Amino acid sequence: MPQNEYIERWQKLHGKRFDYEERKRKRIAREGHNASEKAQNLRGLRAKLYQQQRHKEKIQMKKQIKAHEERNVKSSAPTEDSSTPLPQYLLDRSNQTNAKALSSAIKNKRNEKAAKFSVPLPRVRGIAEEEMFKVVKTGKKTAKKSWKRMITKPTFVGPDFTRRPVKYERFIRPMGLRYKKANVTHPELGVTVQLPILSVKKNPQNPMYTQLGVLTKGTILEVNVSELGLVTAGGKIVWGRWAQVTNNPENDGCVNCVLLV
Amino acid sequence: MATVPPPPSKRRKLEAELRTREQNDQPPPSGNVRVRFVDRATNEQVGSTVAIPLAQATTKNLNVLLNSLKGLDDAAERVPHRFFVRRESTAGVSTQAIADGSDLHGAVENTEEEISLEYEPQAVFRVRAVSRCSASISGHGQVILAAQFSPASSSKLVTGSGDATARIWDCETGTPVSTLKGHTKFILAVSWSPDDTMIATGSDDSTVRLWDKKGKPLGNALKGHTKSVMSLSWEPYHIQEPGRPRLASSSRDATVRIWDAVSKRCDIVLSGHKDSVTCVRWGGTGVIYTASLDRTIKIWSASTGILEHTLSSHAARVNHLALSTDFALRTAFHDHTREVPATTEEKIAKAKEQFKNAATFNGEVTERLVSASDDLTMFLWEPSKSKKPLARLQGHQKPVNHVTFSPDGLYIASASFDNHVKLWSARDGKFISTLRGHVSDVYQCCFSPDSRLLVSASKDTTLKVWDVAKGTLKEDLPGHQDEVYAVDWSPDGERVGSGGKDRAVRLWRH
Numbered sequence: 001m002p003q004n005e006y007i008e009r010w011q012k013l014h015g016k017r018f019d020y021e022e023r024k025r026k027r028i029a030r031e032g033h034n035a036s037e038k039a040q041n042l043r044g045l046r047a048k049l050y051q052q053q054r055h056k057e058k059i060q061m062k063k064q065i066k067a068h069e070e071r072n073v074k075s076s077a078p079t080e081d082s083s084t085p086l087p088q089y090l091l092d093r094s095n096q097t098n099a100k101a102l103s104s105a106i107k108n109k110r111n112e113k114a115a116k117f118s119v120p121l122p123r124v125r126g127i128a129e130e131e132m133f134k135v136v137k138t139g140k141k142t143a144k145k146s147w148k149r150m151i152t153k154p155t156f157v158g159p160d161f162t163r164r165p166v167k168y169e170r171f172i173r174p175m176g177l178r179y180k181k182a183n184v185t186h187p188e189l190g191v192t193v194q195l196p197i198l199s200v201k202k203n204p205q206n207p208m209y210t211q212l213g214v215l216t217k218g219t220i221l222e223v224n225v226s227e228l229g230l231v232t233a234g235g236k237i238v239w240g241r242w243a244q245v246t247n248n249p250e251n252d253g254c255v256n257c258v259l260l261v
Numbered sequence: 262m263a264t265v266p267p268p269p270s271k272r273r274k275l276e277a278e279l280r281t282r283e284q285n286d287q288p289p290p291s292g293n294v295r296v297r298f299v300d301r302a303t304n305e306q307v308g309s310t311v312a313i314p315l316a317q318a319t320t321k322n323l324n325v326l327l328n329s330l331k332g333l334d335d336a337a338e339r340v341p342h343r344f345f346v347r348r349e350s351t352a353g354v355s356t357q358a359i360a361d362g363s364d365l366h367g368a369v370e371n372t373e374e375e376i377s378l379e380y381e382p383q384a385v386f387r388v389r390a391v392s393r394c395s396a397s398i399s400g401h402g403q404v405i406l407a408a409q410f411s412p413a414s415s416s417k418l419v420t421g422s423g424d425a426t427a428r429i430w431d432c433e434t435g436t437p438v439s440t441l442k443g444h445t446k447f448i449l450a451v452s453w454s455p456d457d458t459m460i461a462t463g464s465d466d467s468t469v470r471l472w473d474k475k476g477k478p479l480g481n482a483l484k485g486h487t488k489s490v491m492s493l494s495w496e497p498y499h500i501q502e503p504g505r506p507r508l509a510s511s512s513r514d515a516t517v518r519i520w521d522a523v524s525k526r527c528d529i530v531l532s533g534h535k536d537s538v539t540c541v542r543w544g545g546t547g548v549i550y551t552a553s554l555d556r557t558i559k560i561w562s563a564s565t566g567i568l569e570h571t572l573s574s575h576a577a578r579v580n581h582l583a584l585s586t587d588f589a590l591r592t593a594f595h596d597h598t599r600e601v602p603a604t605t606e607e608k609i610a611k612a613k614e615q616f617k618n619a620a621t622f623n624g625e626v627t628e629r630l631v632s633a634s635d636d637l638t639m640f641l642w643e644p645s646k647s648k649k650p651l652a653r654l655q656g657h658q659k660p661v662n663h664v665t666f667s668p669d670g671l672y673i674a675s676a677s678f679d680n681h682v683k684l685w686s687a688r689d690g691k692f693i694s695t696l697r698g699h700v701s702d703v704y705q706c707c708f709s710p711d712s713r714l715l716v717s718a719s720k721d722t723t724l725k726v727w728d729v730a731k732g733t734l735k736e737d738l739p740g741h742q743d744e745v746y747a748v749d750w751s752p753d754g755e756r757v758g759s760g761g762k763d764r765a766v767r768l769w770r771h
Contacts, residue, residue, distance in 0.1 A: 084423075085403055085404050085422070085423025085447035085465075086406070087407065087449065087747065088406070088449045088450065088492065088539065089581070089704070091449075091489075091491075092513075092537065231701060231721045231722055234723070235700060235721045235739050
């Protein structure tokens with residue numbers, strides 16, 4: 001038995017105090033008063049820490065209440081939406097996924113020719129090379145020549161990439177800033193799915209950044225949508241589809257995209 | 262290190278290749294083989310044992326021989342057959358099919374023994390595989406949920422849609438004939454009566470409506486169900502009281518109602534199921550088969566409405582039923598010759614004869630039933646004989662949505678949500694082949710009237726035509742913009758009609 005479970009051990013040996021339940025009830029009953037007193041009287045750092053903790057507790061509480069409320073709702077509405085017609089063999093089946101709706105929405109959109117070349121983020125902020133690259137000056141030779149660069153932005157590196165010999169490696173893409181997956185949102189349905197990135201199609205900043213796989217805001221990616229089960233008109237499964245990065249991945253630590261439809 | 266000889270020169274390689282080719286080219290087989298022809302359905306021998314030179318034992322020649330043994334010497338009367346070599350070993354009896362157009366000597370091991378050749382007749386007419394979209398007709402304002410061709414010809418198709426209307430289409434010209442308005446919610450089932458005079462539609466507004474074949478409403482809605490109508494089935498023509506056809510409708514309110522189509526009254530209510538009834542089939546021997554979400558199949562007497570049997574072997578909801586006589590019941594007195602008998606008596610006699618032909622098995626008239634379920638299996642039943650299933654058809658990996666018998670009653674095709682269509686022998690329920698090709702759920706499948714082809718409709722927006730004997734893809738028919746919900750092959754084999762989520766009716770033909 002671990003050393004610190006002495007209370008449990010004691011209780012197993014001797015049982016609980018006779019007034020254990022009452023004390024517990026009273027402590028719980030006092031909790032609100034204690035919290036209120038602390039919130040009113042604590043000062044300085046302790047007040048700040050206390051507020052932070054309380055804030056988190058309240059979030060949890062609200063979530064719980066919401067969950068309870070949703071559970072208690074009694075709906076008399078029929079189980080499936082009767083406004084969407086379905087053949088009789090698909091009625092009473094609940095596994096209709098969003099992915100299908102997604103597919104048809106994409107097809108409808110494709111028919112609108114004008115939408116073909118427009119992207120959600122048409123303009124991006126320019127990023128200078130000074131911001132993008134850090135000059136690597138470690139080692140005697142490298143410091144003298146200083147042609148080695150470290151990329152300071154998140155990147156996508158393909159699965160089959162092998163580093164060149166260190167002596168010839170001009171660009172270093174740090175492991176910590178590499179991303180394999182992106183959170184892809186379908187603009188019309190508001191469905192967000194995490195999907196593997198296949199490649200970087202275009203970085204609007206500079207063609208070289210496209211080659212290096214730099215992920216900045218406005219970059220066009222190809223993502224693997226095979227899980228969604230989209231199908232072409234010819235009945236083949238759609239594999240890759242393009243998406244545009246909508247956030248600054250270097251600030252957020254994740255890649256959020258919007259699917260181009 | 263071993264010394265590697267240099268690679269042979271090109272001249273040498275060509276010479277060696279030529280030599281192997283000459284050696285592989287075997288001379289035509291010599292000798293005779295003694296063959297006994299056995300009817301596959303009845304196990305009876307036809308004629309006496311015949312000695313055939315192996316060099317000439319092609320299926321074509323075998324066919325001519327068999328026809329002459331049966332006494333059909335005239336070329337116009339000959340019936341095509343499919344042949345199977347029977348092998349008897351310690352493990353049991355197995356049969357191997359001989360593909361059409363191939364030779365017997367590939368399937369024969371030694372010429373010493375006598376060979377049993379089983380044969381089964383094929384349709385005398387041949388349906389050509391549909392290969393192109395002859396028309397894409399828009400008109401429906403919502404998705405198409407059901408489609409059926411008229412039993413008389415391929416020129417009329419009726420479709421039921423989510424916009425609460427059914428429409429009749431002229432397939433010769435690809436134009437709409439009429440719009441059947443009256444329902445208030447989407448139409449789940451359409452059914453053409455076997456004598457080609459009436460159309461019944463069942464809707465989500467829990468009514469059934471009847472229309473004549475021009476699309477004019479016949480009376481008011483048949484009210485009685487309290488929830489949506491899932492499936493419709495007409496009384497077979499040969500057991501109808503003349504001039505008083507009846508119709509069975511199954512509903513989500515767990516009942517089946519039998520309607521008199523003339524007086525528009527509810528004859529009998531069959532209640533006993535505990536959940537919605539997904540499928541109803543009116544058998545040619547005067548019984549009604551129903552399948553339900555409550556995992557049972559019930560068999561009712563059509564005249565009295567008494568529950569005769571409950572078949573409960575399935576472990577999950579039963580999705581679909583098919584009868585071995587479905588095609589004969591649907592077409593009644595119509596056939597590939599397109600000659601309609603003049604009088605009612607002749608019509609009934611012809612319908613009865615067609616039913617008998619379809620239902621005769623080993624010399625007796627029995628209907629067979631196959632049921633598809635969510636428990637990934639199907640059961641083959643012979644309800645007139647036993648409450649126990651004949652066979653359990655296992656192999657699908659997701660719920661089986663649709664089953665169908667081939668019109669000649671030799672095959673069963675099953676469409677499942679695991680992207681595959683499987684073919685089974687209708688005699689004993691043995692697995693024959695898997696038709697792979699769809700990349701998403703397969704919703705429905707339909708045999709061509711000559712049973713040589715199968716068309717399947719899928720969620721992946723395509724139809725695919727399969728060769729049943731070979732088990733291969735014959736035609737891929739892309740064209741629909743979205744899921745295909747309903748497909749039907751016209752009873753004369755000319756056209757395939759399909760409809761789905763893209764709201765367009767498509768007609769396919771050779």
